[in-house]
Amino acid sequence: MSAITGVGAYAPRFRISSEAFEEAWGQFHAAGITQKAVPSADEDALTMGYEAATRALEAAETDPTEIDWLGFASSRPPEAEEDPTARLGAMLALSESATRQVFTGSTRAGTRALWAGLDALEAELTTALVVAADAPKGDPDDGIDHAAGAGSAAFVVERDGPAEITDRAEYSAPYPGTRFRNTGEDETRGLGVTQYDRQAFSETIGGAVSGLEVEPNPEAAAIQAPDGKLPYRAAGAAGVDSDDIQAAAMVHDLGDLGAASVSVSLASALADGYESILAVSHGSGAGADALVVEADSEVPAETALEGDETLSYAEYLRQRGIVTTGPPSGGGAYVSVPSWKRSLPQRYRLEAGRCSECGALSFPSEGACGDCGSLVEYEPAALSGEGTVEAVTTISQGGAPPEFADQQARSGDYAAAIVALESARGDDAVSIAAIGTDVAPEEFAVGDRVETTIRRIYTQEGVTRYGFKIRPR
Secondary structure, X not given: OOEXXXXXXXXXXXXXXXXXXXXXXXXXXXOOOOEEEEOOOOOOHHHHHHHHHHHHHHHHOOOHHHOOEEEXXXXXXXXXXXXXXXXXXXXXXXXXXXXXXXXXXXXXXXXXXXXXXXXXXXXXXXXXXXXXXXXXXXXXXXXXXXXXXXXXXXXXXEOOOOEEEEEEEEEEEEEOOOOXXXXXXXOEEXXXXXXXXXXXXXXXXXXXXXXXXXXXXXXXXXXXXXXXXXXXXXXXXXXXXXXXXXXXXXXXXXXXXXXXXXXXXXXXXXXXXXOEEEEEEEEOEEEEEEEEEEEOOOOOEEEEOOOOEEOOHHHHHXXXXXXXXXXXXXXXXXXXXXXXXXXXXXXXXXXXXXXXXXXXXXXXXXXXXXXXXXXXXXXXXEEEEEEEEEEEEEEOOOOOOHHHHHHHHHHOOEEEEEEEEXXXXXXXXXXXXXXXXXXXXXXXXXXXXXXXXXXXXXXXXXXEEEEEEEEEO
């Protein structure tokens, strides 16, 4: 039997309220949602997955190299045709030999990934990392978009631990048209036939739960939440009551989290100390997974689900990239994809070099040593990801290179700083240039403590470059 040994969860800091939508459209089409999380211009499913995964690994006190199976789930991965686990594995410093699988195409993908991770552990592997991250998107005047939130969750799963997955079952029935995104389309939509949608949801949820070997009696129920009311309509089919659903529900404050909906609710319930949890997903088509989680002790968890910045509807459209200005003319600091790839150890894992002559740090580790001038081979030296701002300025509209223009049009002014990042051993530091994220540029000041995270840097030639940015610690 497999068990969850560490939990991580993350939601972007931006929030938009139902009132802001009502002011813009005259009504709000997402019942039961008071506000929702909104990804910033430099966030996507991959960066949110990284945020949750690093927290899960830290909570479980698991070295990334111990992970031998990685599953990543999202109904909207950053690219339609590319394996995001290659990048995610590199960002997390997983072993290159770790098995990787991608799950997409449905809001059920999050539990499909967890299911596959359990199968992998039952077969031969020992430690799995399951990550679900999503940010649904619909037509601006449609209920799917009004409900669409953003968030991620990750679980370290091993053969033994504090939260055992004691039972699981699945069910499917053909209900086409309840929720879909055709090839080449950017926005998810549905037929909007209310009774048909409810019937598909309740039948599959109930079918999965009835397939469990033992009838569950949970303290909390993490049910798929396309809006804030549909999970409660399926309470009878799932054999739970409204209080059970309310105990785990994140939809009211974060919105519809798509493939991460059940995962984030499960992560929150475990973090809150619930000992018996029923988790049931639903994916259009239609199918459902039901899993029973029983915790006999506290599950280590690191979550960051609180928002601290409210958006107007106009600001929301900017962050989504619907309302922006065009890019400026002129050149930029072009970096080819092969060159960017060679620098990934620095951009993802903050790999510096230490001069073998004088011991000084260099970042990046190339060329002559800045301290002694020696042209020697550097010894790899990890940076801690924490440091102090030494100098900072604000880059305003028109001041950034063209490749940053689209993101700046969405997110606004940003901070550019020189930061003294400390070595992993903690007795020295190296000064590097970095871009700020998560707060307004005026929130960075000389002497402030900061930490690094991974975000989108810019997109060029259709390829998104990811790398480290800094935020207040």
